[in-house]
Amino acid sequence: MNKPKCLLLTICAAMMLVSCSHSSESEKQTVTEPQSVSATAQTSASTTASQTSSVSATAASTSSSTAGTTSAKPAETMPAAASADRTKPTIFTESTTVYHLAGTAFDLNNYISYGDDTDRHPRLSCTGKVDTSKPGDNPIKATVTDASGNTASHDLTVKVVTTLPKQQAPQIPSMTFDAFKARYKAYNTRFGIDVSQWQGNIDFKAVKNAGCTFAFIRVGTKFSSFTLDPYFKQNLEGALAAGLDVGVYLYTTDHTEQSARESAKWVAAQLGGKKLTLPVAFDWEELDGFQNYGASINDVNCAYIAFKNELAQNGYSSMLYGSVRTFSTLWLDSVKASSPVWLAQYTDKPTYNGDFGIWQVCFGRIAGISANTDFNVLYTNKRYK
Secondary structure (H helix, E strand, O other), rough: OOOOOOOOOOOHHHHHHHOOOOOHHHHHHHOOOOOOOOOHHHHHHHOOOOEEEEOOOHOOOOOOOOOOOOOOOOOOOOOOOOOOOOOOEEEEOOOEEEEEEEEOOOOOOOOOOOOOOOOOOOEEEEEOOOEEOOEEEEEEEEEOOOOOOOOOEEEEEEEEEOOOOOOOOOOEEEHHHHHHHHOOOOOOOEEEEEEEEHHOOOOOHHHHHHOOOOEEEEEEEEEEEEEEEOHHHHHHHHHHHHOOOEEEEEEEEEOHHHHHHHHHHHHHHHHOOOOOOOOEEEEEOOOOOOHHHHHHHHHHHHHHHHHHHHHHHHHOOOOEEEEHHHHHHOHHHHHHHHOEEEOOOOOOOOOOOOOOOOEEEEEEOOOOOOEEEEEEEEEOOOOOO
């Protein structure tokens, strides 16, 4: 598919907020769910149980992979001249140890996630060998190179095992809403929740009586198409009727301006003119396998600005939702400065160094909801709307 040409965000924050230019062909573009690397890339990057092989730069490159279901080949990003582009690619992967099943093909793209500020198809290469024929530790170095020759590397130990370890769910702090309020009570804090279909039927009057003052409600999800949260309408009406301050959020994979504008229009249509006292949150979490989208980091930032501008025309404000990793690697400083930030970090104290107005802290039980729900702190002396 053809990709839009986006004005580099890092040149000027003010210019970024006005618009991100794109080609007329980008208007024909649709968003698709990420796919795994192509059969060609995976085959050439694999090792078998009977032989040891290194992962070559060509085999592991995502330039041979596709990020959609259309037959058109993604247009290559026009990179800055080598003398001008000094920004190295970003490796999103934080883990230094991965597990791989003995006797199965090894593809480095399944274990490393990466992107670049402007290059939509940076190259992945590997130093070292992964022997899948027997259990053992295989230290390698993954290197990502952009079109201007800038590189970023990540050391990884591939543990080849006969049985994969069970995935352990992250330990998220849990407490009652009363305990949550007591722990984070301060002159500048208010307390709220965020909900979706997973909380079922909600008695919002009981929620408010428990000391909750605001709620973020999921409007739906956007992958290759929109899916409306089946409880959105009743949750929105119930929260507003109870007198809570209300915002909504969309989980999305938008990475083009055109698709992001479509998302903003869809959200506005679902709201049907109802007034919100909190923003519409742009929930983008797809860092794992980022390279499979065929998008640059600037593309995603441009998509959010398009989303924000379109919503503003419909009378709604916007904000960014994400983890410490997302805010530290994906969102540009100029974009974060343009909108409120809703941080998700499930720790006793936040470690994110940037500014944020709302903090998603933990989950637990509150009167009026029979299931666990997320608890949030809103800082009244920060930007949150």
